[in-house]
Amino acid sequence: MLRHIVMISFKDREILEDTSLKTKLMLEHLEITIDPLLNMEVGLNFSTRPTAYDLVLIADFENEDGLNHYRDHPEHIEVLDYLRTVIEKTTVVDYTI
Numbered sequence: 001m002l003r004h005i006v007m008i009s010f011k012d013r014e015i016l017e018d019t020s021l022k023t024k025l026m027l028e029h030l031e032i033t034i035d036p037l038l039n040m041e042v043g044l045n046f047s048t049r050p051t052a053y054d055l056v057l058i059a060d061f062e063n064e065d066g067l068n069h070y071r072d073h074p075e076h077i078e079v080l081d082y083l084r085t086v087i088e089k090t091t092v093v094d095y096t097i
């Protein structure tokens with residue numbers, strides 16, 4: 001199995017709550033529509049530390065083919081297109097579990 005973790009910081013702090021909630025809903029919808037996605041958890045940060053990210057995504061896949069299917073899926077691409085407009089920075093880790 002593979003685990004895919006993404007941490008996101010958003011640009012506009014004045015609309016952080018709205019952006020975070022919209023992103024969370026968009027990502028959670030992918031669990032319903034993308035078959036190789038076995039499990040997904042999306043968490044919104046409450047920490048006020050300056051180094052903290054705003055949102056974390058944890059997703060599990062059976063194998064790398066499943067992860068690649070997810071990455072290339074049109075609905076995931078749609079989420080990425082939105083994220084490119086609101087993200088300040090992001091960090092990704094993929095590993096075997």
